[in-house]
Amino acid sequence: MTNQDVLPAGCPCGSPQPHQTCCGPYLSGERRAQTAEQLMRSRYCGFVYRNERYLLATWHPTTRPKSVQFDERQRWLGLSIRENQAGNTSDQEGHVEFVARFKVNGKGHRLHEKSRFAKVDDDWYYVSGEFL
Numbered sequence: 001m002t003n004q005d006v007l008p009a010g011c012p013c014g015s016p017q018p019h020q021t022c023c024g025p026y027l028s029g030e031r032r033a034q035t036a037e038q039l040m041r042s043r044y045c046g047f048v049y050r051n052e053r054y055l056l057a058t059w060h061p062t063t064r065p066k067s068v069q070f071d072e073r074q075r076w077l078g079l080s081i082r083e084n085q086a087g088n089t090s091d092q093e094g095h096v097e098f099v100a101r102f103k104v105n106g107k108g109h110r111l112h113e114k115s116r117f118a119k120v121d122d123d124w125y126y127v128s129g130e131f132l
Helices: 036-048 052-057
Strands: 074-086 093-104 107-120 123-131
Touching (some): 036 052, 036 093, 036 107
Antiparallel strands (some): 074 093, 093 107, 107 123
């Protein structure tokens, strides 16, 4: 079974739109995120689909790891955005608090984080996150 086998009809980011018209264009490079929340949602999809290329490309160069490790047993279940602080088209920095639910070997887990994003040359990047 793949992650795609257990995903809802809408985009994994929580939008009712199909992934192909919601976050898919971000992951394929056809579109760039205009807000920190758009980047957060598309990066969640990057983890769902194990798209290391996209995750590294949207990670700020000062904090970017050499690679992204994925757990083949992990199944992402959903994303909930709790709060946004700045991160709009006119901002240079933003914070997004979210909860991402997932299972590993059938056991449920929650990742509750406040992520920091920065805009560099009109492109948003994930900088760091604080676990809550």
